[in-house]
Amino acid sequence: MTPPGLGSVPPPVPPAAPTPVPPPSPQPPPPPPPPETAAPRRPGEEPPGPAPGPDAWPDGGRRPPAPTTGATDPHPLGAPRICPNCRTENAPDRTLCIRCALVLDPGPAPAARPPWWRRPRVGLPVVLILLAVGVWFALPHLSGLLGFAKEETGTPESLPPAAYRASSEAGEHPAAAAFDGFNNRYWAPEKAGDGVGEYLEADFAQPVRMMKIVVFSGTSARKDEFLTQGRPARITVELTSRDGEKSSRTLRLRDQAGQQTFDVRGSGTVRARITVDAAYGSGEDRRTALAEVEFFGRRE
Numbered sequence: 652m653t654p655p656g657l658g659s660v661p662p663p664v665p666p667a668a669p670t671p672v673p674p675p676s677p678q679p680p681p682p683p684p685p686p687e688t689a690a691p692r693r694p695g696e697e698p699p700g701p702a703p704g705p706d707a708w709p710d711g712g713r714r715p716p717a718p719t720t721g722a723t724d725p726h727p728l729g730a731p732r733i734c735p736n737c738r739t740e741n742a743p744d745r746t747l748c749i750r751c752a753l754v755l756d757p758g759p760a761p762a763a764r765p766p767w768w769r770r771p772r773v774g775l776p777v778v779l780i781l782l783a784v785g786v787w788f789a790l791p792h793l794s795g796l797l798g799f800a801k802e803e804t805g806t807p808e809s810l811p812p813a814a815y816r817a818s819s820e821a822g823e824h825p826a827a828a829a830f831d832g833f834n835n836r837y838w839a840p841e842k843a844g845d846g847v848g849e850y851l852e853a854d855f856a857q858p859v860r861m862m863k864i865v866v867f868s869g870t871s872a873r874k875d876e877f878l879t880q881g882r883p884a885r886i887t888v889e890l891t892s893r894d895g896e897k898s899s900r901t902l903r904l905r906d907q908a909g910q911q912t913f914d915v916r917g918s919g920t921v922r923a924r925i926t927v928d929a930a931y932g933s934g935e936d937r938r939t940a941l942a943e944v945e946f947f948g949r950r951e
Contacts, residue, residue, distance in 0.1 A: 812853035846939030
């Protein structure tokens with residue numbers, strides 16, 4: 652029971668629960684001290700302490716000696732040795748050449764080789780002897796070779812025949828008209844027609860080397876007279892040599908006025924025969940005509 656005169660006493664309050672205290676956070680490490688910097692000084696002022704140098708070394712300024720090795724100078728003094736084989740310079744203490752491994756002679760170097768034109772040569776006399784022998788054996792053939800070269804490169808000369816004949820002749824057109832040098836006169840056979848089998852024949856005073864034959868077909872080289880008679884279309888040229896051998900060649904002529912040139916070759920030729928094998932413009936009242944025949948080559 653509460654005593655009189657006093658108010659009501661509140662009931663006791665229970666103690667509060669303790670509040671947890673957080674652990675202290677770790678402190679960051681202190682920053683490193685700033686590097687010492689040299690204080691600025693005026694020109695002429697001495698530094699505050701001794702400058703680093705040999706006196707500051709612990710041994711009193713004596714530098715430790717450099718380590719020595721057993722290596723020696725790779726090129727000792729002295730005259731180099733010249734290799735007699737490859738002329739390479741070697742160190743004086745070498746016994747073998749550094750390039751070709753030849754044993755080095757400590758004596759004097761050999762003399763320089765003479766120029767090529769002063770060296771003795773055995774091959775040159777042998778070559779000269781072989782050339783002389785070749786020329787000796789080639790002499791009999793040189794004339795033939797020179798003659799062949801002259802014939803192939805030179806201009807053939809005219810070879811007029813010494814005699815001529817024909818298988819037959821028309822009255823005013825003899826065989827001589829085909830070899831007189833005029834191309835407005837002609838040879839024609841006696842019978843009219845194509846004249847197949849009729850021929851002209853020419854003899855030479857001495858053997859000749861035949862090279863070319865020039866033929867003027869028809870009655871004349873002029874176009875207004877060319878077609879008045881028949882013209883050979885194909886002829887056979889037969890060459891007879893001095894020993895009786897014969898060679899022949901068939902030639903095809905164009906039906907046109909003017910000269911036609913053919914290559915016909917033969918050595919030692921003494922006779923030439925031209926035979927008509929076919930004709931242009933033949934008829935019962937027309938004869939096959941040859942205005943001119945010329946031979947070119949060399950006299951032997």
